[in-house]
Amino acid sequence: MKKIGLNFLTLCLYCFPFVYFSIYTDFTNGSMIGYLIMIIITSIIAFEVKCFNNVFVLIIGNILSAIISYFFICNIINEQWNTYFKPLMPYQLLILVSLLNLIPQLFAIKLAGKYKERKNIK
Known part of the structure; x- marks a missing residue:
């Protein structure tokens, strides 16, 4: 039962529109901080998963x-x-950023695997 609740909580965390938040932050503030926040949070969640x-x-x-x-x-x-994100349309940028966001998550998964191996050895 505990594992089901943890999986549900993790799924709820992932349901936050990270890419939209990042694109919106970039558009309104001209800042890339939204992308950095997205990478950090999704990597932490991937590590825990x-x-x-x-x-x-x-x-x-x-x-x-x-x-x-x-x-x-x-x-x-x-x-x-439409003009701010030229040459890409916003939905194309969504796909690109979503795919690029998988890369740090894969690194976090590999790091978690090594962490688990080291913890099991000790």
């Missing part, structure tokens, strides 16, 4: 986060967004 041996939550969570970000981008977008 690997430590608890449930990579399925990681996959579903990333898909849900991208879908929710797409929903926000489609419903809140205005004409200025």
Whole structure:
């Protein structure tokens, strides 16, 4: 029962629209800090997911986060967004950033695997 609750909590954390938040922060403030926050938070979540041996939550969570970000981008977008992110459209940027965000998560998963091995050896 405890593992189900932990998986549900992790899935709820992943449902935050990280990519939309990053793109919105970039658009409104001209700052890349949103992308950095996204990378740090999703990497920490990926590390924890690997430590608890449930990579399925990681996959579903990333898909849900991208879908929710797409929903926000489609419903809140205005004409200025189309010109700010040239040559990409905002939904194309969503796909690109979502895919690029998987790279630090894969590193976090590998790091968690090494951490678990070292912990099991001791």
